[in-house]
Amino acid sequence: xxxxxxxxxxxxxxxxxxxxxINNNAKVSAGTAxxxxxxxxxxxxxxxxxxxxxxxxxxRIIGVLMEDIxxxxxxxxxxxxxxxxxxxxxxxxxxxxxVNRRADYNVDDTYGQLAKSGDFQTSVREALKTLLxxxxxxxxxxxxxxxxVSGLLPPLNIPVVYAYCYAEKPASSKAxxxxxxxxxxxxxxVKNIIRAGHTKIAIIGGLINSYATHRRMMGYQxxxxxxxxxxxxxYILSGNWSYESGHELAGKLxxxxxxxxxxxxxxxxxxxGVIDSLKGMxxxxxxxxxxxGFDDLLASRYFSPxxxxxxxxxxxxxxxxxxxxxxxxxxxxxxxxxKFILIPCRHVPRASV
Amino acid sequence: xxxxxxxxxxxxxxxxxxxxxINNNAKVSAGTAxxxxxxxxxxxxxxxxxxxxxxxxxxRIIGVLMEDIxxxxxxxxxxxxxxxxxxxxxxxxxxxxxVNRRADYNVDDTYGQLAKSGDFQTSVREALKTLLxxxxxxxxxxxxxxxxVSGLLPPLNIPVVYAYCYAEKPASSKAxxxxxxxxxxxxxxVKNIIRAGHTKIAIIGGLINSYATHRRMMGYQxxxxxxxxxxxxxYILSGNWSYESGHELAGKLxxxxxxxxxxxxxxxxxxxGVIDSLKGMxxxxxxxxxxxGFDDLLASRYFSPxxxxxxxxxxxxxxxxxxxxxxxxxxxxxxxxxKFILIPCRHVPRASV
DNA sequence: ACCCCGGTATGAAACGTTTTAATTGATTAT
DNA sequence: ATAATCAATTAAAACGTTTCATACCGGGGT
Numbered sequence: 001x002x003x004x005x006x007x008x009x010x011x012x013x014x015x016x017x018x019x020x021x022i023n024n025n026a027k028v029s030a031g032t033a034x035x036x037x038x039x040x041x042x043x044x045x046x047x048x049x050x051x052x053x054x055x056x057x058x059x060r061i062i063g064v065l066m067e068d069i070x071x072x073x074x075x076x077x078x079x080x081x082x083x084x085x086x087x088x089x090x091x092x093x094x095x096x097x098x099v100n101r102r103a104d105y106n107v108d109d110t111y112g113q114l115a116k117s118g119d120f121q122t123s124v125r126e127a128l129k130t131l132l133x134x135x136x137x138x139x140x141x142x143x144x145x146x147x148x149v150s151g152l153l154p155p156l157n158i159p160v161v162y163a164y165c166y167a168e169k170p171a172s173s174k175a176x177x178x179x180x181x182x183x184x185x186x187x188x189x190v191k192n193i194i195r196a197g198h199t200k201i202a203i204i205g206g207l208i209n210s211y212a213t214h215r216r217m218m219g220y221q222x223x224x225x226x227x228x229x230x231x232x233x234x235y236i237l238s239g240n241w242s243y244e245s246g247h248e249l250a251g252k253l254x255x256x257x258x259x260x261x262x263x264x265x266x267x268x269x270x271x272x273g274v275i276d277s278l279k280g281m282x283x284x285x286x287x288x289x290x291x292x293g294f295d296d297l298l299a300s301r302y303f304s305p306x307x308x309x310x311x312x313x314x315x316x317x318x319x320x321x322x323x324x325x326x327x328x329x330x331x332x333x334x335x336x337x338x339k340f341i342l343i344p345c346r347h348v349p350r351a352s353v
Numbered sequence: 354x355x356x357x358x359x360x361x362x363x364x365x366x367x368x369x370x371x372x373x374x375i376n377n378n379a380k381v382s383a384g385t386a387x388x389x390x391x392x393x394x395x396x397x398x399x400x401x402x403x404x405x406x407x408x409x410x411x412x413r414i415i416g417v418l419m420e421d422i423x424x425x426x427x428x429x430x431x432x433x434x435x436x437x438x439x440x441x442x443x444x445x446x447x448x449x450x451x452v453n454r455r456a457d458y459n460v461d462d463t464y465g466q467l468a469k470s471g472d473f474q475t476s477v478r479e480a481l482k483t484l485l486x487x488x489x490x491x492x493x494x495x496x497x498x499x500x501x502v503s504g505l506l507p508p509l510n511i512p513v514v515y516a517y518c519y520a521e522k523p524a525s526s527k528a529x530x531x532x533x534x535x536x537x538x539x540x541x542x543v544k545n546i547i548r549a550g551h552t553k554i555a556i557i558g559g560l561i562n563s564y565a566t567h568r569r570m571m572g573y574q575x576x577x578x579x580x581x582x583x584x585x586x587x588y589i590l591s592g593n594w595s596y597e598s599g600h601e602l603a604g605k606l607x608x609x610x611x612x613x614x615x616x617x618x619x620x621x622x623x624x625x626g627v628i629d630s631l632k633g634m635x636x637x638x639x640x641x642x643x644x645x646g647f648d649d650l651l652a653s654r655y656f657s658p659x660x661x662x663x664x665x666x667x668x669x670x671x672x673x674x675x676x677x678x679x680x681x682x683x684x685x686x687x688x689x690x691x692k693f694i695l696i697p698c699r700h701v702p703r704a705s706v
Numbered sequence: 707a708c709c710c711c712g713g714t715a716t717g718a719a720a721c722g723t724t725t726t727a728a729t730t731g732a733t734t735a736t
Numbered sequence: 737a738t739a740a741t742c743a744a745t746t747a748a749a750a751c752g753t754t755t756c757a758t759a760c761c762g763g764g765g766t
Binding site: 046075083091095154272279 | 354397399400401402403404406407412422423425427428429431432435436444445446447448449451482483485486487488507508509596622625629632650651652655656657
């Protein structure tokens with residue numbers, strides 16, 4: 001490929017001058033600059049970013065380590081990351097951990113067992129090595145459960161941002177965490193159910209020890225309290241995020257002597273199960289019972305009835321993660337301000353409530 | 354960061370020897386090799402891939418230019434690309450064109466108007482420049498409609514593979530095209546409808562001039578012929594791939610004096626519209642009428658009734674695209690064999706037929 | 707005439723690798 | 737003992753950039 005030498009020769013100047021024109025550094029006379037630009041055009045010159053990075057020790061590459069690109073949230077977050085990086089003149093290097101393809105992978109793994117397996121850590125280490133061999137100047141870890149990858153990094157002092165998930169030991173980690181606000185989202189959902197006139201509102205949670213389940217449960221309670229509604233213990237159930245568990249728990253819930261008139265389900269997949277179960281029992285949604293989800297899957301809009309749900313600020317999470325990691329990279333890995341950034345969710349009213 | 358010099362000093366050898374150990378090139382005595390490996394470990398040495406690429410002129414980076422990461426197919430294809438590249442020891446550089454975010458973007462653009470707009474071409478050129486500045490040794494273009502990006506590349510002789518879409522002028526292009534088999538997939542769908550006992554089978558196509566519509570229509574005809582079923586012109590309709598158009602056309606179709614008993618709809622989104630429209634008219638699916646889709650969206654499994662459909666070999670398209678572009682890169686851009694590789698679709702039987 | 711100055715332009719070193727050709731030291735053949 | 741062979745190691749050049757220190761040049765002040 002054309003190099004800076006070719007351009008220099010073609011323009012009749014030194015390579016130093018060409019470099020100065022490209023980076024408009026030092027003073028180059030207007031005429032010379034024009035000649036150089038002409039040559040660059042003529043020869044289709046594209047600077048070699050590797051050589052530049054080698055010399056300057058600044059690559060402007062952000063590494064993205066993601067657990068599973070096929071997660072419904074990943075594409076939107078990556079889209080946000082790409083956009084922000086492009087804006088700021090950074091490159092993106094993606095590495096997919098392919099967690100989903102692992103034999104020991106289990107969707108229900110809220111406890112992060114997987115993350116503790118030596119095998120998984122080897123994968124992460126491998127992926128990090130790949131990323132670091134490109135001399136990334138910042139890392140975004142895009143996962144679902146709390147993780148700690150900084151321990152797997154060589155002691156490098158490159159900034160790490162967790163997106164969509166959290167650092168496992170947030171207190172001890174200097175990493176930034178960027179996600180959506182479970183607490184606020186759940187409140188939003190429940191308040192909307194209340195405003196639709198319900199007072200007997202059940203909740204179906206995800207795995208009991210997960211952070212998300214915990215936070216959303218808090219949001220539910222806060223919303224009820226704010227409207228001075230009672231909290232019925234028998235209305236509080238926990239599933240495992242799957243369609244099947246929603247289906248099963250709905251059965252229990254609506255065989256109670258005094259069943260609720262609405263359910264806040266902590267994700268759309270379980271909500272589908274709930275609604276199908278209700279249909280099976282001859283209970284109509286929303287006429288007899290309202291159901292509210294969380295996640296806003298594409299499927300939710302086409303479900304029957306279309307599911308009222310909470311949509312996550314995925315694009316913004318990506319943008320913010322990239323913006324933050326870039327800022328940290330440029331400021332010597334110093335994060336300014338809070339280590340937890342929670343972006344609010346939006347409410348998507350549809351027919352199921 | 355640690356360099357090869359640090360390792361050499363720590364191990365008491367020359368940098369050449371370290372390099373030889375890393376790439377196990379020349380003969381290095383077992384003892385020396387062990388000492389070097391120890392040093393690499395002690396110092397957490399990770400080779401600088403940019404320096405290596407600079408020297409060897411081989412980067413082992415595959416560039417992926419994608420129109421829209423948020424397309425339902427993209428994550429699966431990228432997953433396949435990543436897996437194959439990892440297997441072959443290649444890096445992946447992703448660039449997202451963000452086509453969907455453009456003001457002039459239009460989902461219905463089968464004619465590729467967008468691709469002809471100077472503005473779009475500027476974006477592509479910009480993205481290619483970014484990719485080429487990393488000295489990628491192969492390019493995968495991941496789009497939906499026929500495109501021609503090779504004209505936008507400087508005359509470089511790097512291999513280009515179109516995945517999921519085709520080169521606009523396949524004859525004149527030396528690029529490889531890898532996608533799924535529309536023709537076979539459509540046949541699969543229609544034959545399954547026929548085997549379920551239907552003889553009056555309508556079809557709702559996508560935009561009339563699109564390649565996919567054309568090929569799937571052929572598949573439909575072939576299947577009918579194979580079973581010696583008549584082709585009713587009034588059963589052949591075309592929409593624009595949207596939910597709404599499916600909804601509308603179903604209305605027309607089932608107000609015919611002699612309506613069909615089954616419909617093959619060319620994508621799942623339109624099929625949703627069709628089914629909802631039928632429900633509205635009090636026609637039951639599948640009891641009164643069967644509906645068959647194409648694409649296998651996640652939503653289709655949860656639709657009511659769950660949609661029988663055709664699933665696309667997305668992961669394989671990615672794998673194959675990466676595998677091919679790598680092979681070409683290693684063989685001086687010479688593709689071996691056919692320039693069109695169509696991977697068969699699979700049938701996903703569910704309750705709607 | 708001389709010196710100095712400011713504005714431009716450039717030569718050369720350096721970044722972290724690979725690779726070729728050369729060097730070393732030991733062993734074998736004469 | 738000397739020459740030839742061989743295996744193991746290394747010095748140094750090169751890849752395409754940036755950048756620092758230096759060089760050039762024409763003009764204004766002495």
